[in-house]
Amino acid sequence: MSESNFKRFVEVGRVALLKDGPQAGKIAVIAEIIDHTRAIIDGPTTGVPRQSFPYKHLTLTPFVLTKLPRAASSGIIKKQLEKEATVAAWEKxxxxxxxxxxxxxxxxxxxxxxxxxxxxxxxxxxxxxxxxxxxxx
Structure with missing residues (x-):
């Protein structure tokens, strides 16, 4: 079986850049996958409220929060973001x-x-x- 060219997948913990809406240009974390077109995103440290968001308005970044449970609360996501310094890594x-x-x-x-x-x-x-x-x- 050949290796895939794709490295960024829609997964729980993936950090995504919002392309559309009032928070366009901010980053958020995928907290839960709803279906093949939408996910629940949350950005407790970036000012993005927890909401359902379509994939077509997201750009996946190379950053992933490790060991993030499915449907994690905002508090858990915030702790994990601070622990891994993901926002600082994004800004750099x-x-x-x-x-x-x-x-x-x-x-x-x-x-x-x-x-x-x-x-x-x-x-x-x-x-x-x-x-x-x-x-x-």
């Missing part, structure tokens, strides 16, 4: 950092975008000059 991940950078870029005004462009030009010029000097030597 490159995925979360890229999302934060995009969000920050969306908040920029005209002058900030202009200043960023000027700084990028300066950096590009410096890199180009140092590369030319290295090629000469």
């Amino acid at each position: 991940s490159s995925w979360a950092q890229k999302r934060a950078a995009v969000q920050k870029r969306k908040q920029l005004g005209d002058f900030e975008r202009f200043s960023t462009m000027i700084l990028k030009k300066k950096r590009r010029d410096t890199v180009r000059k140092s590369l030319a000097k290295a090629k000469k030597a």
